[in-house]
Structures are given as C-alpha cells and as structure tokens.
Amino acid sequence: MKYLDEYRDPEAAQRLLTEIRKTATHCWTLMEVCGGQTHSLLRHGIAAELEGTVELIHGPGCPVCVTDQGAIDFACQLAQREDVILASFGDMLRVPGSDSSLLDVRTAGGRVQVVYSPLDAVELARRYPERQVVFFAVGFETTAPATALAVRQADRDGLENFSLLVSHVRVQPAMETLVEAPDHRVQAFLAAGHVCTVMGYESYESFVETYRLPVVVTGFEPLDLLEGILACVRQLEQQQARLENCYARSVQEAGNRAARDLVQEIYQVSDRAWRGFGVIPRGGLELSPEWSQYDARIRFEKQALPVLENEECRSFDVMTGQLKPTACPHFGKRCRPETPLGAPMVSSEGACAAYYRYGMSADHATA
Amino acid sequence: MKYLDEYRDPEAAQRLLTEIRKTATHCWTLMEVCGGQTHSLLRHGIAAELEGTVELIHGPGCPVCVTDQGAIDFACQLAQREDVILASFGDMLRVPGSDSSLLDVRTAGGRVQVVYSPLDAVELARRYPERQVVFFAVGFETTAPATALAVRQADRDGLENFSLLVSHVRVQPAMETLVEAPDHRVQAFLAAGHVCTVMGYESYESFVETYRLPVVVTGFEPLDLLEGILACVRQLEQQQARLENCYARSVQEAGNRAARDLVQEIYQVSDRAWRGFGVIPRGGLELSPEWSQYDARIRFEKQALPVLENEECRSFDVMTGQLKPTACPHFGKRCRPETPLGAPMVSSEGACAAYYRYGMSADHATA
Amino acid sequence: MSERERNLSGSWQLNCPVLLLTTSDCVTLAHGEGGRLSRKLIQECILKTLQPVSSLCLNDAAPLPRSERPLAMTTDSYVITPLFFPGGDIGSLAVYGTVNDLAVSGARPLWLTLSLIIEEGLPLAVLERILESVAQTAAETGVQIMAGDTKVVPRGAADGLFINTAGVGELMDPVPVGPDRIQAGDELIVSGPVGQHGIAVMAVREELGVEPVPQSDSGSLFPAVENLRHKLGARVRCLRDATRGGVSAVLHEWAAASDMTLSIEERLIPVTPEVRGISELLGLDPLHIANEGTMLIAVEQGAGAEAVAELQGLPGMSGAQKIGEARERGIAAVTVRRTLGAEQPLADPLGSPLPRIC
Amino acid sequence: MSERERNLSGSWQLNCPVLLLTTSDCVTLAHGEGGRLSRKLIQECILKTLQPVSSLCLNDAAPLPRSERPLAMTTDSYVITPLFFPGGDIGSLAVYGTVNDLAVSGARPLWLTLSLIIEEGLPLAVLERILESVAQTAAETGVQIMAGDTKVVPRGAADGLFINTAGVGELMDPVPVGPDRIQAGDELIVSGPVGQHGIAVMAVREELGVEPVPQSDSGSLFPAVENLRHKLGARVRCLRDATRGGVSAVLHEWAAASDMTLSIEERLIPVTPEVRGISELLGLDPLHIANEGTMLIAVEQGAGAEAVAELQGLPGMSGAQKIGEARERGIAAVTVRRTLGAEQPLADPLGSPLPRIC
Amino acid sequence: MCLGIPGKIIRWLERDGVFAQAEVEFDGVRRVVHMACVTEAEEGEYVIVHAGIAISRIDPEEAEQIFQTLAEMGDDEGWHATETDDAGEDS
Amino acid sequence: MCLGIPGKIIRWLERDGVFAQAEVEFDGVRRVVHMACVTEAEEGEYVIVHAGIAISRIDPEEAEQIFQTLAEMGDDEGWHATETDDAGEDS
C-alpha cells in the first residue's frame, strides 16, 4: 500500500536504527504520546531494538485508556436500557467500568453496537427510529471532527434519536500535567501525528519554550517513528529543545482548518476527568450549548459523572512514565488482557496491553 | 378422575345410546350451541353413532370462531408493537384475521404469549413493567368472570400496563338471531352447560315460550351429552317444548351469583360483530365506562373495529346449521386446518375443524 | 422441588475452573472465538468434565475404534427450554435422545459427538452442570464422546444452549425390518405412560404452577430394546421413540410407511395421574405429547403378550401396554376407539398442541 | 453485487414445494413439532433437495456402508451471520468445514449427518436455497448425507439458521502423526492467502461498505491433502484448517502440543489486497482472522519446497507459501519477525479482534 | 368452548372476597385456583374450573342422578317404564 | 490511538461543503469517505482517513523527504555528514 509499505522498508529501518545508535552517546528517555505509536513501536520491534540506546516511555496517549470510569459506567447504564442502542468503537468494549465493561453489559443482554465510524452510528439512528442511538464519542482531537460531523449529519436529517456521550480528551493539557510533576523523567516528546494533523503544532511552541523539552511531531510507521526518534536524539545530543515536524506529509503547522472549524463549531473546551490522572483543567471537549440537544448526558438526565478509579491499578504511574508496565506488581499476574485491572491493559493501544501482547507471551510473563 | 371418568363409562353410554335409538321414531335435528360439546360429540364418536337417529348440527358455540376478524386484526397490530405483549388463550393463535393470524405475527417477530388464565396475563404485566400487556379477552359468559377478575386484580395492584382487548360474546342473542332466520332447521337446543353455570337458565324461559323449541341445559362428557340428547328427543317425541336442566351438578337456575356480579361490575352488554353473523344486537360484552381505563381499544386509540369477513368462507351457513362442514365446497380442499379459509376450520372447537379432525383424515378428505 | 427452584432462580454455585481466567462468570463471545479463552474453556471446563467418558481431543477428527459389525449413524439437535426440567436436563436429553435413536434402529450405541451452541451470557456453572449431566448419562449408557465443538453466539441469537449429538452404533443381528413391513395383525405396544416429557416441560415452561411437578420420562431405551430383541428376535418389526408429536406422530409415520391402518384403543393407553390432570386442564390429548424415554413397538401377531411381559419385567417399564394393532387400510391411516367403541380417525397434529380454553 | 444485494434484501424467489401446504412462506413452529407439517417439510423440501447426495430416510438412524479402513469422526456447528456471504453460504460452509476437519485429520470424507436449527420465520425459500448449496457442496466433495434432524425454535431463540454436521471418513495411510510430533526444523506452510473468510463476513455483516466485496476462501481442502500425502507421505507432520482464531490460533495450539517455538515471518504471509486494505482500515491483523479453505501444514525439515510446489500446482492453491519453521522453545511459544527482523511473541488473541480506531 | 374441569378443593389459601384462592386437585396435580365465585365451598368439595377460576361447586346429589336413571333403565330392561319415571321427575 | 490510513481518492461523489464525500481506495478495496476536511483535494491524491473521515491530504513531496535523507545517509556511509546536512535542513 502506497504511503504504508515504503515506510515499513526493513533496510531503511535498519539504516535509521544504525543512525540512532551512532548518534546517541548515552541512553535518552523519550515519551511517545500516542498509543498508536506505542502499538507500532512494539509491533514492529522498534522498542526492543533500541534497548540501551533510547528508553521509550508510553504517554497517556490512548483515549480508551484515559476515558474516565464514570463515563464507562454511564455508557453501560445506557446500554442496559431497552430503548437505547449504544454505539461505540470496538476499542472501548473491554475497558472495565467500576462494575463491568460494555462487553459484559452486552453479554448480559444490553444492546452495544460496534461501528467503524461515528457516521455509521448516525446510520443506525436512521435505521432504528424507535430506538435512541447513543454514540460513545471517545478519542483525541483526531476523532473529534468525525463525531462533530456525525452531529451535523443527524442535525441535517432531523434525527431526534441520536446523541453523543462525549468523552473526548485533549492531549496537550495532559502533557503539561505530566511535565509539571516534579519527578517526571521525560527528556523529549514524540508528539502525536494525527492529533497534529487536525490541530497543527503551533500550540507546542510555548510548551517547548516553557519546559525546554524537544517536541517532534511524529508519524506511525516504522520509518516515521525512527525518524522522529532520531530527531529527538539529535536535539538532545546537541542540547537543543526545538519543535520539529517529522510527519510533514500529513501535518501542517496550522493543522486542518476545516477540521478545526468543525470541532470548534460543535464543541468547547472543558475540564475533564482522565482515568489515572484525575481532573485535568481544559483536558477535554464537551458539546457547546448550541448543540446540547445532542448531549446524551442531558437527554438521559445525568449530571456530573463521578470520577472513579480502581485503586489497585497503577495506570497513573504507567501513563506518566514512572513505571514500566512490566514493573507493575499486577502485570501479567492478576492483570492480564482477559482480567484487566485497569484500562491500559484493555485497549489494544494501552501500554500494558501492548507490552503484554508484543513483549511478553502469557507463558513468558508467568514463567 | 372423579366427575369425569364416570361420565365416560362405555357401558352406560351404550345404554343411553340404545335408549335414544328406542325413543326416536324419526330423525330429529338438534343443535348443540357450544363448541366444547361439538368437540366432545365428535371426539367420543357420539355424532357418528347417532347417524340416522339424531342429526346434530353445530351452533355458533365457539367464541374463537365467532370472534370478529376486525378484533383479530387489531390484536395482530398490537402484537406487532414493540412495547406490547399480547397475551391470549392458545385457541386464538391460528385464527386468521384479514391478513394474518396471531401465529403469523409471532412468526414475524411479534410478541404473543399463550396463557392458561387471564390471571396469568396479569402476572405477565407484573413481571414486565416496561411493557404493555394486552389480554385478548374472548369467550362466552363462562370466561367473562375470569377476565373481570383479571381487571380487578390489575386494579388492586395498580398495574397501569395491563388492559383487555374485549371480544366477549353472549350466547342467547345469537341463538335468537339463528331461529329468527326463516329457513332454520333446528328442532331443539342443547344449551351450553358452562355458560349456564355462570348465567343460569332463567333467561331461556321466554326463549322457549317465544320459539316453541325445547332447550336442554347440557354438560360436556359423553353421558351428559347423551342425557341431554335423550331429553330433547323425548320432548320432541311428545311434542313438548320445555326448558330442562340435564347438567344440574354444575348449573343452578340463577347461575352463579358471584360470577354474575363480577361480570356485571366490569362489563356492560353491547352490540357485537360476530364473525359469520354480522352485528348481533346485545350480542357481546364491553367494559363499563368505570373500567374503560383497562380498554385496550381506548388505550391504543382505536375506535370502531371494522366488520370484516372472508367472503369465500361459508361459516355463517355452517354455524347456523344450514350447511354441514363437509358440504362446504372448500372443506378439506382449499380449507384445511393448515390453510383455513375461515374461523370454524381454525379453532379446535370450530365445527369444520372438528369434522376434519375426528371425521375425516386428510387422506380421506382428498381421496 | 428446592432443586427445581434453584434451577429456575438461576442461583448456581460457581465452581467451573475457567472462571479463574475471566472476570465474568458467564460464557462470553471470546470463549467461542478460537483464541486463548476458547482453549481454556474447552480444556479446563469441557474436556475435564467429560474426561471419564470421552476420547475428545483438540484435533479436528477423532479415530474410531475398529468394529466387526456394520454401523449406523444418527443425529439430533436439542433445543429445549428450560434447560433443566423435572426429570432431566438438556445434557442428559442430548445423550438419551441419540442413544435411543440408535437403539430403536437396532444398533448398540457406541460413539457420540457433542456440539454446543452457547448463547453469550450463559453462566459457566450452568454449562458445567449440564456437561456433568452429559458425562453421567454417557457413562450410564456406555457411550464414548469422540469429538466435540463449541460455538458461542451473541446474546439473543440462541436460547441459552443448544446441543447437537451425532451417534454411531453397531447394528445387532437381526436388524428390525422397519415400519414398511408392518402387516395386518401386528400388535402395537407402548413401553410406558405417554406424554410425560412434554407435560413436564410445559408445566415448568408455562409456569402452570402445578404440584407435584410432573417428571419427564427421559431415559435410555437400549436395555429394553436389547432384551426385546433377545427374547423376540425377528418377531419385532420395528421400534420408535415417540418424541415430538408423541405416539400419534409415530403411528402416522408407520401407517404411511406400511399402508396399513393402525388402530389403537384409548382405554389401553397408559397415562400417569399428573399427565391426565394437566391434559384435562389444558384440553390436550396425551397421544400428541412428546416422550423422551417411551417407545412404540410393532411386533408380529401373537408376540404382543410376550413382549409386554418382557418389558414389564424391566426397570421403569412396568407401564408397558399393548395399545392396538395393524389392520388392512380402512377408514383412515390411524384410528382410535374411545368411549363409544367406534373406530374413528386419530388426528395427525399440525403442530404442538396449544393449551385450549374452548 | 446484484447477487449480494438480493441476498441482503431478502427478496427470494419462492419455489419450495412445502409452500403449497401453508399460507406462510416462512418456517413456522409447527414445521418443527413432529406432526404433518414436519413430515411435509422433511419429505417435500429437505429430502427432495438433498436426494442426489443423500441416503436420508425418516428412520431414526441410518446404516453406514461397510468400510475396510479405520474410521474417524468429527462434528461442527455453523452459526454464521449473515447466512449468505460473498463466496459462500452457511450450507456450503457446513459441508466444507466438516469435510476439511476430516481431511486435515488424514481421513477421506465419506458420510455426514445434517442437523438444522431453524428460527421461526426463516423464509422457506432461504432454507431451500441453503439446502441446495449443501447438496451441491456434498456432490462436489463426494460425501453422502446419511441422517438428518430439523428443529424449529421460536422467533428470537436462534439467529435464522444454525447447521450442525457430523462427519465420518476413512483414515488413509499414513495418518499424520499430529502436532505433538513437530520437531525443530520442521517447516510451516500456509496453503493460501489468510484472513479472507473472516474479512469477507465482517465486510458484509458490519456493512463496511467496501468495494469490491472480499470473497471468502470457503472450499474443500481434501484434494490438496490427498495430493500432499501422496507426494510427501509421512514427511507431513500435521495439517489444520485455520478457522476461528486464524493462523495464530493454530500456531498456538501446535506450539503447546509440541513444546516448540513456532516462528514465522510477516513478509512471507500471503494476503490479498482486499484483506490487506480492510485490515489496515480496521487495525486488524490477518493472522488472527478466520479462514475456511486455508490450512496450515507442518512438514519435515527439507520437505517445505516440495510441499509448496505441489500445492501451488493445485487449483486455487497458487498462493501457498512457506511462512516459518519450528525451533527449540525460545522466548515465546509463537514468534513473528516483522519489519526490523527481530523475533517477537505473536499474540494469542483473547477473542475475535474488534475493529479499532486507536 | 368453555373447557371446564372438575377439581377437588384441597386447602383454602384465602377464603374471603373477590381475591379468594384455594389449592385444587386435578387427578395427579394441584394448582392454585381463583375462588371468587365459590367462596362458600368447603375443602373436599369439587368445583368446576375454567381458565383458572372456579365457576361452580359440583352438587354431589345431582351428580348421581344420571346413574340412578341408568340403574332404573337397567332394571326394567325396556324404555317405557323409564320414560314414565323420568317424565315424572322432570315435570 | 488515532489509527489513520492513507487512501487514494478515486472519485468525488459530493464535492462541496461539510457533507462532501468521495470514493477512496485502500489497497484492494474502495469505500465512501467523508471529505469535509479535504474538499480541495483532487482525484488521484492520497488522504489520511480516520474513523471514516479524511483528516489530511498527503503531501507527496514531504512524503519523499525521508527517502532523500536516507539516500544521503547511504551515500556517505557515515553519520557525520548526514547529521550536518539534516541539521542544516532542520534549523
């Protein structure tokens, strides 16, 4: 596939690896913000190859992992209602709420429908006029244009049985929370390529200036990641802290104007409870008042969602890079993909799940 | 079983048969009003044994057969609603409406629940508070106390999701309609034993006087039927026309006071469309105004039900004794229990179905 | 009784080992999707429970032991609601049913396959209890479970659990000639009271609220078949377990196959008081109600008394009765004599009888 | 395309003879209740359609022809939604699936049983079309249908139609020794592009709206197995159709059975462009997706090239590839080399992969 | 229509008024029956039950009448005398 | 997060505004994609698609950059020169 296969070229990847190894005089600690990058780093074996050269720590980059337990509980409650179809991305189904996951609810008879696109959920609303279709709108800024467009479509078609349970989160406030922690270990960031595709990277300028940390906008394929890592390592070796864009085929400085307009039209910035973090000021998006008739929380008369957390799960430490997943005392033991204690073990993007899947087989982990 | 087995004693039945044959100097034509009696006469082979001695013609005695097609159509519509559970006696399920039967509707996804008792339908309403449970209240005066009691129970328990689709019919007005026809052939009536158990038989006095026809209240077991037939034949041989009670172990002259009170409390007499007859004045029961909140017709905003009929079905002729089921041109050919043209072929009490089942095997009918 | 209440209330005691692996105590879709949970379910729950009666392995097909005799094969799916009923459960039924189909065909039941279609959400403890019943019934009837399959379908796509068993058995000499060879004069025998299974299931399913709860006749017919054939040899024409459609359906099938009239007498039909009471209450005819451990047998003229005596001497068969005989085709394919003694056609039911008020 | 639209719209041409008997053009509960309609459905629809490939009769069990060779037996239930999918339907699947289970076990498929669980309301024309597909597939694969069963369950108690087939076949010499005998150096071969069935079904079921609709690989593996065994004899260690859980599930089962590390290379895995495109779109790994006409084969060290050449010469097997080999147990039971060439564990999926956005 | 089956009252559960209930036996089984219309019946008596509700008490004396008639028929071995008796009773 | 896959625009279905749509090819398959954010793209161009909506046009020149860098790396067979070049480009 064009624009995929060439970025997975083994020989080119080896040359970049070599270059990184040559460049690094000692072992730098980088954080990849996005779970998609975590996935790719582990799937393609990059993290393993860089052991001793670059330590990659996994950021709060999975909107699935950070979705507040209270929101999941509410989604589960909605899915249990006879009049509701709860539509969701597949990723959310195994994430545990305080009692149960959406998959558990479906197992117990609730109606949960996996969709590829929020627009497919609008189609469901068209097809089942006697049901309320609630789309569980999780995701970073990348996904917000698609959910915003779903609202616009529902509005155009006058669908009164469509609403969103919005749990969109914003990346940069979380990065700030993270580096505000006195003991953080991050020396440079790989910024999330698709978030930047939508939002651009202008806003990182002040971040770089404030925290004096390199930020490199990075894509998702092996060469993209290796290039981003190399750029970070070079800056670090040169004791620089600049904002770089290594994913320029998709990312422009100002992002995508139409996408930002869509997001701006439908949403407004709000505080948001992040799983494992607590409430992050300006850490999420909510429907603007003009579109509040599409807000499932209002439609189903539920006000504030409690911030709930499984206390045993050390996801905060994992997501802030304080703890390698494998160093969590529960990892691979009580906490496994089939019996997750926390969200990072659930989502296929979650750092713990990624380590479990790519780094450790079941035998290995328990041996 | 006490009060059943002794009334099925073969030897006693033979003696009554002999007595009837001895008594009858020529072949009399009797009508058994009740489908339960039709069933028993055919099931036990009594009709066959009396051939040439007594001709038994089958009256409009099956509330299933006479339930207006419009009511069935409405029941089918209700059953198709997602919020409704349509509860019914098993008998009604195969009766065709203008398009389809309740069984067809269930096959197509509608929720139709067979119950033994109307009180079981109230239990359904308790169990499914989020659904509307509509009980299809068919039946003669015999069944009306049970459906009336169901309303009382629902009322006691404050069940707002229970209602009746009332299609109760009254026997005597139909008998009057029948004998008002100039060409009727009935020489005596076996009155329906369980209708009289509830209503008594005082009201037949004027009937006997007006039409000069013997009326003998008769039970359902072979000896009961044979005794009733014998009583009719004796009266006819003696050119008498009296009201007799041959089911005195269950029937009192005034009927059952408590049962009549229940019926009176909940229902009022009304005109009613009878399938095959058209509208019979005072031919049915409807909920009295004080109980109209339990009327499914009102609850589901349906006013008058059209009187619909399949024109090919000769059920009027069959039910008025003008036509033996086997003489219907469709009998056993296009009209069979699996493809009924009319209600009498559907209900297990229907005269056509009874003839088909007990009198003619499929091979026989088409041979 | 308390057993039954427990069954209906669904408060199972949980002890399936696979539970340790997942937070859910129910079967989930993942259990059916071929990955780790599938293997755990199969190995730690199914294989473990069935181990005493099974040569099951995870391979695709299992070799059968050699057999010197000709073989016969059958299949049946079991879709009963509720899964547990008085006198049995879907697991025992799935073994007895296929064992009986082999037995009445003249085969000694030897090997079964067991295929489960599980609705997402079935409590694992329910599954385990049913598998234990399968294992126990297989042990009792001497069959080995040779191959299996497990599918999980989404909530609402099945009714708790469906089981299919296919069976292979050795044909014993002489094989019954079959219903097409029924002759005038042949005697018709029923091995026990009729209608028990159907009435037992209906009583629980429709919540008729009757006491005592009637018991299903669910059980193995092989010992009776073996004894009969030992005693009567080729004088047994054919046998059939009177399952769906009851005795009536078997009579109609046999009448069609033989072109005889099969004529029975109502007063001879054995019926238990529970079945009698409920049948009268609901206006049902026990001849049309399903059985699961009761068969119809046609024997040569003159062999009826010996067959009945033989059956009545066997455990659980004391109710065996001759109920009629075959005659040259008369007024109808199947006839019954009731109160007045005249022969009249016996209805071939269109479908399961529905409770009547009329 | 127009075929697919017709399938999805449900506008079937109606020509099932049983239609003549009832006003409904759908299967009703009465069709499953053992009475007249049951017999009509079985005789006039099922038996008639299957007649060319069947020794089905209404008796309880069917005698099997004598066989000189040892036999093997298997069973599978088919619960696929939708019933018709690009490249097949539940009927052909139910025959191919069981034929393939016999084939990969080293048996020549001979006899099947066919058990239908029908949801009330299934159009009779759909049933007939599926039975025709069963008949055609049985004819193509040379199997006879020996016994059958039909159940109808109430609306909502099943998902249209479930089919169970059990199969018996003759074991051919030499029987593959099985995955527990896989040795270091053994070569792993896949018989064609992976993931086609699962992706085809997902594309239709989830209405992904992709064009062209990817086709299932559903088909018989017996000719390939027979050829391979003819050419390679005992050098074939074991074979397995890579159904639920895909190639990954088979590798994990084999690794567990053999205690080897099975190691494959991502770049060698054959994948069609349709499967590739959809997998990337939904974040799925074709190694975890189900196949229905593609198998994994383990052969002795050195026999891989011959096996691949043999397979590639067979119709429909041109995509066969060697994908890896067995080694002494290393870092994990199953490993894969991707872009950077390092060996890393291959996940044993928990359940069917769900489409991802993350 | 109107399938009505005799059952024996085993035990009153709620004796009074419109919501009266009793346990009633039908051959081998018992079930709760609504007794609103036969509140004055006693345990051991038989009632006719239709659709879950008792609609009458069976009068044991009246239940015997047919057998007396039959016995008389049997005695006389003819119908004339019997007819006279019956007519006498009925009129 | 944010699985985004490159696809090639085959055909515009609705070009304008927020409800714009095009047929987009992903290796062997095509599907309708919402194009609200890339209305100025042309047929034959590639877009990145996430959750059914295109979020960017792929810039073909920028896409080549890494391969040029690599080519240069390859030519020099060392990292010093390359580093200098790269640093030049980046700063």
Ligand code: SF4
């Ligand atoms: S391994 Fe499990 S408990 Fe530990 S941080 Fe990850 S998700 Fe939480």
Ligand code: SF4
């Ligand atoms: S046989 Fe059929 S058409 Fe004729 S009167 Fe009876 S129900 Fe109607």
Ligand SMILES: [Mg+2]
């Ligand atoms: Mg069978």
Ligand SMILES: [Mg+2]
């Ligand atoms: Mg069931």
Ligand SMILES: [Mg+2]
């Ligand atoms: Mg059988």
Ligand SMILES: [Mg+2]
């Ligand atoms: Mg299987």
Ligand SMILES: [Mg+2]
């Ligand atoms: Mg028995």
Ligand SMILES: [Mg+2]
């Ligand atoms: Mg199998």
Ligand SMILES: [Mg+2]
């Ligand atoms: Mg299906």
Ligand SMILES: [Mg+2]
């Ligand atoms: Mg297989």
Ligand SMILES: [Mg+2]
């Ligand atoms: Mg069967």
Ligand SMILES: [Mg+2]
């Ligand atoms: Mg292939």
